[in-house]
Amino acid sequence: MQETAREANIYKTAAGLEEAAECVLRFERKVAAYRNAGKKFQSISGYMDSAQRAEQCCQQAEAVERQGMEETFALGKKKEQEARTKSDFIDAIAEYKRVWKKEQYAREANGRIDACKEAMMRLETRVLWKKRLITLAVLAVLVLIFINTDAYPFAKGMIHQATGDYKLSIANFREGMGVPWAEGKMKKSYLYLGQKYLEEGEQEEALRAFRKAGNTLEAPEEAAKLEQGILAAAEPGQVVRFGKGKWLVLDRKKDWVFMVYQDKGIRMVYSQDEADCWEDTKVYRWLNGTFAFDQLTEAEREISSATAGIGRTGEYATLLTLEEKERYADLMEYGCSDASGGQLDRNEGCGESMVAYRHNWWLKDLGLSSMGASYVDREGTVRQTYINSMTNSVRPVIWVKVKGEKDF
Numbered sequence: 001m002q003e004t005a006r007e008a009n010i011y012k013t014a015a016g017l018e019e020a021a022e023c024v025l026r027f028e029r030k031v032a033a034y035r036n037a038g039k040k041f042q043s044i045s046g047y048m049d050s051a052q053r054a055e056q057c058c059q060q061a062e063a064v065e066r067q068g069m070e071e072t073f074a075l076g077k078k079k080e081q082e083a084r085t086k087s088d089f090i091d092a093i094a095e096y097k098r099v100w101k102k103e104q105y106a107r108e109a110n111g112r113i114d115a116c117k118e119a120m121m122r123l124e125t126r127v128l129w130k131k132r133l134i135t136l137a138v139l140a141v142l143v144l145i146f147i148n149t150d151a152y153p154f155a156k157g158m159i160h161q162a163t164g165d166y167k168l169s170i171a172n173f174r175e176g177m178g179v180p181w182a183e184g185k186m187k188k189s190y191l192y193l194g195q196k197y198l199e200e201g202e203q204e205e206a207l208r209a210f211r212k213a214g215n216t217l218e219a220p221e222e223a224a225k226l227e228q229g230i231l232a233a234a235e236p237g238q239v240v241r242f243g244k245g246k247w248l249v250l251d252r253k254k255d256w257v258f259m260v261y262q263d264k265g266i267r268m269v270y271s272q273d274e275a276d277c278w279e280d281t282k283v284y285r286w287l288n289g290t291f292a293f294d295q296l297t298e299a300e301r302e303i304s305s306a307t308a309g310i311g312r313t314g315e316y317a318t319l320l321t322l323e324e325k326e327r328y329a330d331l332m333e334y335g336c337s338d339a340s341g342g343q344l345d346r347n348e349g350c351g352e353s354m355v356a357y358r359h360n361w362w363l364k365d366l367g368l369s370s371m372g373a374s375y376v377d378r379e380g381t382v383r384q385t386y387i388n389s390m391t392n393s394v395r396p397v398i399w400v401k402v403k404g405e406k407d408f
Contacts, residue, residue: 007044007047007050008047010040010043010044010047011040011041011044011047011048011050013040014036014037014038014040014041014044014050014053014057015037015053017033017034017036017037017040018033018034018037018053018057018060020033021033021034021037021060021064026068027064027065027067027068027069027071027072028068028098030064030068031061031064031065031068034057034058034060034061034064035057035058035061037053037057038053038054038055038057038058038061039054041053041054041057042054069098069099069102069104069105072095072098072099073095073096073099073105073108073109075095076092076093076095076096076098076099076109076112077092077112079091079092079095080092080112080115080116080119083116083119085123086120086123086124089116089117089119089120089123090116090120092112092116093113093116093117096109096110096112096113096116097109097113100113139155139159149178150175150176150177150178150179150182151176151178151179152176153172153173153175153176154172154173154176154179154181154182154185155176156168156169156172157169157170157171157172157173157176157182157185157186157189158185160172161185161188161189161192164192164196166189166190166192166193166196167193169185169186169189170186170189170190170193173185173186173189174186184216187212187213187214187216187219188213188216188217190209190210190212190213190216190219191209191210191213191216191217191218191219191222193209194206194207194208194209194210194213194219194222194223195222197209198222198226203226203229203230204230206222206226207223207226207227207230207241210222210223210226211223215297220297220298220299220300221299223297223299223300224297224299224300224302224303227240227241227242227300227400228303228400228401228402229402231249231257231400231402232255232257232402234249234257235249235252236249236250236251236252236328236331237249237331239262240259242259242296242300242398242400243295243296243297243300244294244295244296245261245262245263245295246261246262246263247259247260247261247262247398248260248262248331248332250324250328250331250332250397251328253308253399255401255402256305256308256309256399256400256401256402257399257400257402258308258397258398258399259397259398259399259400260320260328260332260395260396260397261395261396261397261398262357264359264393265359265361265393265394265395265396266393266394267390267391267392267393267394268282268283268286268390268392268393268394269282269387269388269389269390270282270283270362270373270387270388270389270392271283271373271387271388272388274370274371274387275366275370275373275387276370278318278364278366281387283319283362283394284318286394287306287316287317287318287319287394287396288306288314288315288316288317291316291317291394291396292304292316292317296316301316303400303401303402304316304317304398304399304400304401305398305399305400305401306318306398306399307399308399309399309401316398317396317397317398318364318396318397318398319362319363319364319394319395319396319397320363320364320395320397321363321364321365322363322365322374322382324397325363325376325382329380332357333380357395358378359378359393359395360375360376360377360378360391360392360393361375361376361392361393361394361395362374362375362392362393362394362395363375363376363382366387367384367385367387371386371387372384372385372386372387373385373386373387375389375392
């Protein structure tokens with residue numbers, strides 16, 4: 001009984017394979033299905049009509065294979081004859097390869113494959129020469145027609161950009177600013193120049209070029225990455241560039257760097273109306289609106305935070321608190337190096353122009369009342385004034401996420 005049940009299961013499976021073969025489109029798979037079914041019927045040749053069905057499957061497999069190879073080879077020839085592009089010849093080769101291992105088609109199929117490859121090479125050569133002739137014609141027309149216009153330096157800029165001489169192309173595009181696209185092309189040359197500097201290991205030069213490229217393609221992201229790398233190596237007391245301004249590094253916290261703005265800030269009231277909290281002030285709105293979007297690119301804003309990444313989304317910058325001003329007082333007065341590695345002698349202005357901030361500037365702390373706020377005068381003394389005073393500058397501070405981690 002067990003043996004009969006086993007044979008019945010095999011018979012059922014083989015019959016299923018034979019029926020399923022009719023639904024298969026590619027002849028190779030259909031042949032495989034018939035042969036698998038035939039083998040299963042053969043393994044139980046004494047059961048019912050298994051022997052006859054095994055022979056039937058074998059005959060069907062041979063017939064399908066013979067017909068399939070004929071049709072496939074014919075399809076390959078048809079595609080080859082109608083081919084006009086490289087991809088057309090590739091399609092024809094694919095059909096020939098389906099039958100080239102069969103003895104009756106091997107020689108002819110291999111011959112047709114070689115013929116297709118030769119035709120592809122001829123097409124590629126023709127396209128290459130066509131491109132060369134078009135390039136020469138365009139250059140000739142540009143030189144003849146535009147030699148005495150802004151288009152002439154613009155054309156030279158295009159040529160120098162294409163040949164990788166980006167410094168010359170920048171000079172050409174600047175000379176040809178009468179052409180509407182010149183500025184965009186110049187910024188793209190700055191991008192390519194930055195990438196070239198980056199390949200040569202000149203990170204400072206690359207960063208300058210990426211900044212001049214503005215928002216061109218991936219320039220902001222490349223600049224932000226380089227800034228992260230420079231900031232990751234910067235120590236407290238060093239002056240760095242981030243965004244459009246100079247910043248003094250005050251502290252590090254694992255993979256974040258804390259910095260205070262060094263360029264002269266804009267004079268602004270702390271708040272126009274009575275302020276109950278920091279978020280109600282005009283300074284808060286300006287820092288996280290106008291300042292952040294004017295001074296920082298989108299890529300730089302993505303790595304910036306008012307509170308080392310633990311604040312609310314969209315809080316990019318803030319002001320120093322009184323406690324922070326006292327904590328970093330020495331650094332803010334006497335820092336003596338820049339992030340590019342150059343040492344700044346205090347007699348050469350380190351304590352003055354490079355680090356010390358010679359303007360009154362707001363602190364984050366509110367005053368003794370909702371109409372008062374704290375500020376630092378030019379001598380570094382903390383004072384109180386009205387929130388609508390126009391005598392103080394906004395001096396942003398910011399946390400920037402850098403590469404790598406450092407424990408403190």
